[in-house]
Amino acid sequence: MRRDIFQAIADPTRRAIIALIAIQAMTPNAIAENFNSSRQAISKHLKILSECQLIKPTNKGREIYYQLEVTRLKEIDQWIAQYRKLWETRFNQLDNLLNNQNQKS
Amino acid sequence: MRRDIFQAIADPTRRAIIALIAIQAMTPNAIAENFNSSRQAISKHLKILSECQLIKPTNKGREIYYQLEVTRLKEIDQWIAQYRKLWETRFNQLDNLLNNQNQKS
DNA sequence: TATATATGAAACCATTTGGTTGCAAATATA
DNA sequence: TATATTTGCAACCAAATGGTTTCATATATA
Numbered sequence: 593m594r595r596d597i598f599q600a601i602a603d604p605t606r607r608a609i610i611a612l613i614a615i616q617a618m619t620p621n622a623i624a625e626n627f628n629s630s631r632q633a634i635s636k637h638l639k640i641l642s643e644c645q646l647i648k649p650t651n652k653g654r655e656i657y658y659q660l661e662v663t664r665l666k667e668i669d670q671w672i673a674q675y676r677k678l679w680e681t682r683f684n685q686l687d688n689l690l691n692n693q694n695q696k697s
Numbered sequence: 698m699r700r701d702i703f704q705a706i707a708d709p710t711r712r713a714i715i716a717l718i719a720i721q722a723m724t725p726n727a728i729a730e731n732f733n734s735s736r737q738a739i740s741k742h743l744k745i746l747s748e749c750q751l752i753k754p755t756n757k758g759r760e761i762y763y764q765l766e767v768t769r770l771k772e773i774d775q776w777i778a779q780y781r782k783l784w785e786t787r788f789n790q791l792d793n794l795l796n797n798q799n800q801k802s
Numbered sequence: 803t804a805t806a807t808a809t810g811a812a813a814c815c816a817t818t819t820g821g822t823t824g825c826a827a828a829t830a831t832a
Numbered sequence: 833t834a835t836a837t838t839t840g841c842a843a844c845c846a847a848a849t850g851g852t853t854t855c856a857t858a859t860a861t862a
Contacts (some may be wrong), residue, residue, distance in 0.1 A: 602707035
């Protein structure tokens with residue numbers, strides 16, 4: 593099981609779950625009502641999101657509220673950051689230039 | 698085949714390929730030298746990256762140079778942006794508050 | 803021209819993924 | 833207490849994924 597945050601956000605259903613509970617914490621049942629697949633399928637997604645700490649459960653009687661741990665998304669942000677300066681400073685044009693020169697491994 | 702950009706960057710080998718050719722465009726062989734898996738395995742990754750236009754091939758004789766289309770990563774950046782303001786403005790604390798109140802679907 | 807090199811495509815395979823159904827445990831409610 | 837509700841876990845399954853080996857094609861080079 594790889595179970596890193598990049599793999600966690602790769603699934604569109606999981607991204608939709610993230611978007612849902614970003615507004616407010618929700619129970620598995622309430623989350624599942626927003627999708628066509630079964631509650632158990634959603635629970636599996638919640639498990640994956642929990643395992644990489646993108647969401648955090650809070651027990652309340654027999655219900656469990658899942659809430660977004662938004663700071664975990666900083667990891668993605670940091671990965672993107674190293675490329676952001678490339679598209680901001682037009683270094684990609686430098687790449688075009690390099691592409692027209694002789695190269696060897 | 699889902700083949701969207703989130704799925705493309707989910708694989709650690711593909712992220713390593715992106716990091717490699719961000720410096721300069723490279724041929725499949727040159728890229729494969731940096732990994733333990735076969736050239737064909739790398740070629741499959743390049744195909745996936747090409748299909749969602751994260752990289753762009755340029756023919757040069759019998760060689761093909763793959764170059765990063767860095768602007769495609771903006772799509773990830775835009776997805777992250779909607780959550781960035783959450784961790785910047787401490788709205789996640791508001792989530793904690795909501796979690797302690799009664800909720801219904 | 804004959805040979806070597808660079809690449810992509812196809813066939814195959816083991817593992818992972820995302821889904822299902824069924825069940826058990828814990829908590830609420832009649 | 834008996835029943836209903838909420839949830840997680842296990843078993844199972846089809847499809848996707850990431851890898852391999854083999855082969856065909858195109859371009860350099862001897």
